[in-house]
Amino acid sequence: MSAEPSLPHHRLPAAGVLELIRGEGGSETLDFLLGAERSRRLLLLRILDDITDLGPAWDLISRAQRHAPQVVEDLLMYPQTGMWLATVLRRLRGAAAVEEPPLSVVLGHAGALAASAGLRAGLDFAIDVPVWHGRVPLPTLGCAVLPVREPWGTATVRAQDGRAVLEVPGATVAVPFPPGSSGPHWHPVRRVVVGPEGRRLDIALDDSDPYRTYPPPTEPQPLSDEAAALWREFLGRAWAVLLDEQPATADAMRRSWLSLTPTAARERFRPRSVTSGDAFGGIEASEPDDATQLAVTLVHEFQHTKLGGLLHLTPLLTRDTSASPQLWYAPWRDDPRPLDGLLQGIYAFMGITAFWRTHRAAAAEGDALAHFEFALWRIHVTTAMEQIHRHPRFTPLGAALLEALRERAAQWQSEPVPEDCLALARLCAQDRLARWRAHHWQPPAPAVDDAVRAWLDGADTPPSSLAAEPGTVPDPSARWLDSLSVLARYRLAGTDDDGTPPDAAEKTAARVAGALTADALLAAGDATAARDAYVSHLATDACPAGAWAGLGRALAMAGTDTAAARLLCHHPERARAVHQALLRTTGTAPDPIHLGTWLGSTEQ
Structure with a gap:
C-alpha cells in the first residue's frame, strides 16, 4: 500500500532564516512570510467552515472569488480578518476570556466580510450583517451609523445595479462607491499614502473594523477629519525618517504594513502600541508625540510582526511543562514575564536599539536624547538576554536566534556615547x-x-x-x-x-x-x-x-x-x-x- 502524498510545506530559505535570527529581514523574506500567512488564513477559514455553516456568507464570498479573485485575496490578507478568524475559533472552542460581543455577532462578521467582497466585486446580493451599538462595520470599506438603540442587532446589505444600501426597520443608509468615499451617516476607511513613487507606504487608517484592536474586539470609533489629517502628517514624516535612515527596513515594511488602528494620545514619552500574531500586517498605536516616536513604534511592532511570522512556521521554545512557569525581568515591562514573552520583547527592542543607533548619527549634532536612548536600550536588551542565555527550553533555532542577537548587541557595546x-x-x-x-x-x-x-x-x-x-x-x-x-x-x-x-x-x-x-x-x-x-x-x-x-x-x-x-x-x-x-x-x-x-x- 503506497503512502499518502504529504502536503506541501512552507520552508523559509536559509538566507531568510539568517536575516530573521539577526533581527533583520528584507523584502523577499517578508514576501515569504506573507505567503505563509496566507496559507494559515486559508486553513483557519477551512476549519471554521468545517465547524459551522457559513451559508449565504460562504456562497457570496465564493461568487466574489470567481468574479474578482484579487478582492477576496485582499480581504483574506487584511489583518483584521486574521484576528476575526482567531477570535471566532477561540470562542467556538470556549477558550475566550471575554464573552462580549455575543457569539452570534462574532459569527455574523462572516456576513460583513462577504458583503465587502460582494460590493468590491460589483455583485448584486442581499445579506445580513451585525450591528454594533448602532454602527455597521464593513471590512476595508467603513461603517454606517444607524438609529439603533440595542447594543447588538442585524442589518441587511442590499446591492443591485451598482448601488448599495444598509437597512434596518425604519432607516436606510446608502453605501457610497468607490471605496473611501464619504456619504451621509457613512464613515469610510481612509487610506494614507506617503513617500515617493516606488517607495510609498500605502496603509489603511482603520477606525471601524471591530477586530482592529488586539485582542478583544471593539465597536467602531470613527476619527474626525482633523485627527485623520494629523495622522497623515505624522505618518508622512515618520516614513521620511525611515526611508532616509533605514531604507532596507522601510522597503520590507511597506510590503507588510496593511492597516494602522489609531488610538488616543497618551502621556508624553509613554506611547502604546500593539500587534498580534493573528493579525499579521496590522498595528494598533496611540497618537505619537512626534514623527520620530512614530518611526520607533513602526520599527518596534515590525519586529513583533516578523517574529510572529517566524513562530507560525517553527517553534523557538519547547513547551513549558512546569506547574509554575518561571518569570523574568523585562526592562520594558512593569510585570515579570514568562520566557516566551521576554523573547518577544528582546526581539522588538533590539530593533529599537538599532533604530536609535542609526538615528543618532542622522540627528542634529548634540542630540543628547538620541544618544541616551541608544545607550539605555543597549543596556536593557543585554540585561534581558543574559538572564536566559543557554536556557534549556530553547530549540536549536531559538538558541541560534538568541546567540545572534547577543553577538549583535555585543558589537554595539564598543560604540562611543557621550559620557553624560x-x-x-x-x-x-x-x-x-x-x-x-x-x-x-x-x-x-x-x-x-x-x-x-x-x-x-x-x-x-x-x-x-x-x-x-x-x-x-x-x-x-x-x-x-x-x-x-x-x-x-x-x-x-x-x-x-x-x-x-x-x-x-x-x-x-x-x-x-x-x-x-x-x-x-x-x-x-x-x-x-x-x-x-x-x-x-x-x-x-x-x-x-x-x-x-x-x-x-x-x-x-x-x-x-x-x-x-x-x-x-x-x-x-x-x-x-x-x-x-x-x-x-x-x-x-x-x-x-x-x-x-x-x-x-x-x-x-
Missing part, C-alpha cells in the same frame, strides 16, 4: 532593575522574621538567612517603573524646568505618572536633596516600593552611607520586607538609612 548620556542611561537602567526587584522579589518569610528579631535585639548584623535566594512574587501594584527614564527624557529634550528647588521638582514630577519629587531631584543630579526626599517618602505608612531603589541610587551618587547604598541598589527587596515587618510589629517605621546600613553591613 551614558552615565544617565546607566543610572536609569540600574534604577529600573532595582525598582523591579523591590516590587517583585520577596526574601524568605522566615528570614524576614529572623531579621526583625535580630534588629529588635540590637544585633550587630542581620541574619545570614536573609541572603537566601528571593522568590519572584508578582506585585500588581508595580506601575511606572520607568519614571526616572521619562524624567531624564524631559531633561534631555530641553523641556525640563531650570533649577531643582523643591517647588520645581514637584512641578517636574507632577508631569510624569508615578514619579516622586525625589525622582525628579535624582534625575536632575541633586543627590543630597533626592536622599532627603526619599527618606521623607519612606517615612509614610504607604511608602512606595520604588523609593527604596531611589534612595540607594541617591546615596551612591552622593558617595555617602556606602553600606546602605550598596544594599539598596542591589537588594532593595530586603529593606522593604524588613521595614514593613518592623512597622507591623512595632507600629514605628525605622530610619531607612539606618536600616539599610545595618542590612548592608555584611555585603561586600
Whole structure:
C-alpha cells in the first residue's frame, strides 16, 4: 500500500532564516512570510467552515472569488480578518476570556466580510450583517451609523445595479462607491499614502473594523477629519525618517504594513502600541508625540510582526511543562514575564536599539536624547538576554536566534556615547532593575522574621538567612517603573524646568505618572536633596516600593552611607520586607538609612 502524498510545506530559505535570527529581514523574506500567512488564513477559514455553516456568507464570498479573485485575496490578507478568524475559533472552542460581543455577532462578521467582497466585486446580493451599538462595520470599506438603540442587532446589505444600501426597520443608509468615499451617516476607511513613487507606504487608517484592536474586539470609533489629517502628517514624516535612515527596513515594511488602528494620545514619552500574531500586517498605536516616536513604534511592532511570522512556521521554545512557569525581568515591562514573552520583547527592542543607533548619527549634532536612548536600550536588551542565555527550553533555532542577537548587541557595546548620556542611561537602567526587584522579589518569610528579631535585639548584623535566594512574587501594584527614564527624557529634550528647588521638582514630577519629587531631584543630579526626599517618602505608612531603589541610587551618587547604598541598589527587596515587618510589629517605621546600613553591613 503506497503512502499518502504529504502536503506541501512552507520552508523559509536559509538566507531568510539568517536575516530573521539577526533581527533583520528584507523584502523577499517578508514576501515569504506573507505567503505563509496566507496559507494559515486559508486553513483557519477551512476549519471554521468545517465547524459551522457559513451559508449565504460562504456562497457570496465564493461568487466574489470567481468574479474578482484579487478582492477576496485582499480581504483574506487584511489583518483584521486574521484576528476575526482567531477570535471566532477561540470562542467556538470556549477558550475566550471575554464573552462580549455575543457569539452570534462574532459569527455574523462572516456576513460583513462577504458583503465587502460582494460590493468590491460589483455583485448584486442581499445579506445580513451585525450591528454594533448602532454602527455597521464593513471590512476595508467603513461603517454606517444607524438609529439603533440595542447594543447588538442585524442589518441587511442590499446591492443591485451598482448601488448599495444598509437597512434596518425604519432607516436606510446608502453605501457610497468607490471605496473611501464619504456619504451621509457613512464613515469610510481612509487610506494614507506617503513617500515617493516606488517607495510609498500605502496603509489603511482603520477606525471601524471591530477586530482592529488586539485582542478583544471593539465597536467602531470613527476619527474626525482633523485627527485623520494629523495622522497623515505624522505618518508622512515618520516614513521620511525611515526611508532616509533605514531604507532596507522601510522597503520590507511597506510590503507588510496593511492597516494602522489609531488610538488616543497618551502621556508624553509613554506611547502604546500593539500587534498580534493573528493579525499579521496590522498595528494598533496611540497618537505619537512626534514623527520620530512614530518611526520607533513602526520599527518596534515590525519586529513583533516578523517574529510572529517566524513562530507560525517553527517553534523557538519547547513547551513549558512546569506547574509554575518561571518569570523574568523585562526592562520594558512593569510585570515579570514568562520566557516566551521576554523573547518577544528582546526581539522588538533590539530593533529599537538599532533604530536609535542609526538615528543618532542622522540627528542634529548634540542630540543628547538620541544618544541616551541608544545607550539605555543597549543596556536593557543585554540585561534581558543574559538572564536566559543557554536556557534549556530553547530549540536549536531559538538558541541560534538568541546567540545572534547577543553577538549583535555585543558589537554595539564598543560604540562611543557621550559620557553624560551614558552615565544617565546607566543610572536609569540600574534604577529600573532595582525598582523591579523591590516590587517583585520577596526574601524568605522566615528570614524576614529572623531579621526583625535580630534588629529588635540590637544585633550587630542581620541574619545570614536573609541572603537566601528571593522568590519572584508578582506585585500588581508595580506601575511606572520607568519614571526616572521619562524624567531624564524631559531633561534631555530641553523641556525640563531650570533649577531643582523643591517647588520645581514637584512641578517636574507632577508631569510624569508615578514619579516622586525625589525622582525628579535624582534625575536632575541633586543627590543630597533626592536622599532627603526619599527618606521623607519612606517615612509614610504607604511608602512606595520604588523609593527604596531611589534612595540607594541617591546615596551612591552622593558617595555617602556606602553600606546602605550598596544594599539598596542591589537588594532593595530586603529593606522593604524588613521595614514593613518592623512597622507591623512595632507600629514605628525605622530610619531607612539606618536600616539599610545595618542590612548592608555584611555585603561586600
